[in-house]
Amino acid sequence: MQLSEVIELFLRSKSAGGLSVQTVAWYRANLLAFVRFLERAGVNGSNWLQTGTIEAFLVAERERVSPSTVAARFRALRPFFTWLEDNPDFAIPSPMKRMKPPRVPSGQPRQADGAAVDRLLQSIPLGTWVDLRDRLIVTILDCCGLRAAEVCGLALGDFDLDAGVLVVRAGKGGDDRPVPFLPEVARALRAFLLLHPGRPGRVLMISADGSSLGTDGALTVSGLRQMLERRCAAAGLVYLNPHSFRHGLAMRLLNRGADMSLVQAILGHSRIATTQQFYARWLVSGLKAQYTEVMGRGR
DSSP states (O other): OOOOHHHHHHHHHHHHTOOHHHHHHHHHHHHHHHHHHHHHHHHOTGGGGGGGHHHHHHHHHHHHHHHHHHHHHHHHHHHHHHHHOOOTTOOOTTTTTTTTOOOOOSOOOEEEOOHHHHHHHHHSSSSSSHHHHHEEEEEHHHHHHHOOHHHTTGGGGGEEEEEEEEEEEEEEEESEEEEEEOHHHHHHHHHHHHSSSSOOOOOOOOTTTTTTTTTTTBBHHHHHHHHHHHHHTTTTTTOHHHHHHHHHHHHHEEEEEEEHHHHHHHOOOSSSHHHHHHHHHGGGHHHHHHHHHHHHTTO
16 A cells, blocks of 8 residues: 555544545645655655654755645654554554654744735736636635635635635634635636636635546646745745745734724634734844834833
8 A cells, every 4th residue: 555545544534533625635745755755766665654754854945945834744644653653553663652743943933924915916918818717816815814725625615705815714723714815815716717728616625636527627636835934036036935924914903903803703713822822922122113103202
């Protein structure tokens, strides 16, 4: 049995255990990154079960993704190997038992600022439906702060253009949530629909090679990330990962006086404590700017 097939069995067990579609997609994206590393490194046989191989994977990932993403790879792999050990069909001792999680620096999270987003959007042409799809995705990420899996799962029926609200179905916390959007999202959606290669069905964001009628053809989280990598490179930008847009939106809202509960609702955090813990310490930049502006007026 191929490793990818074992991973699908693991994901099926997670779905059966009640995990959300988004969480299962998160596991899939991180585990498939490990599979791609094995293919690049030419690892075959049972060598992927060795601690050294997993350590080599994490080291290689540090060269291409953020420390938090490396930590996510670790958090996805460890339960996978624990499942392999506990499953009587495999009963393979976990090679990660003595491995310690990668350290994530406490530095300020990367933010997709307005200038970078504008530059990215301006670099995407208007010629094809793929171009318009990518412009829509970037606009939604920037204005709505959705997770990558949430963007990939959007359907046309989730948008209320008159009300300016979209609905994220069964988000990470298991509940639907409404998210308001600006007029530029509606404009980007209408432009995309004009050139959409088929009738938008359950999935709005289709992949470039899966657009034939009668097939799902959904854009995957991995495909979305790869799109951002290509588009950022073409724009001469450092890679903006999907979460950098969430961080950018959250900080923009907070630094402009939004209440923490609003940010919680937009981002879909199940507890406001999560929002406060993550973002409160980074309000310093906005507070300092306001302080300098006010104090610069004199006594």
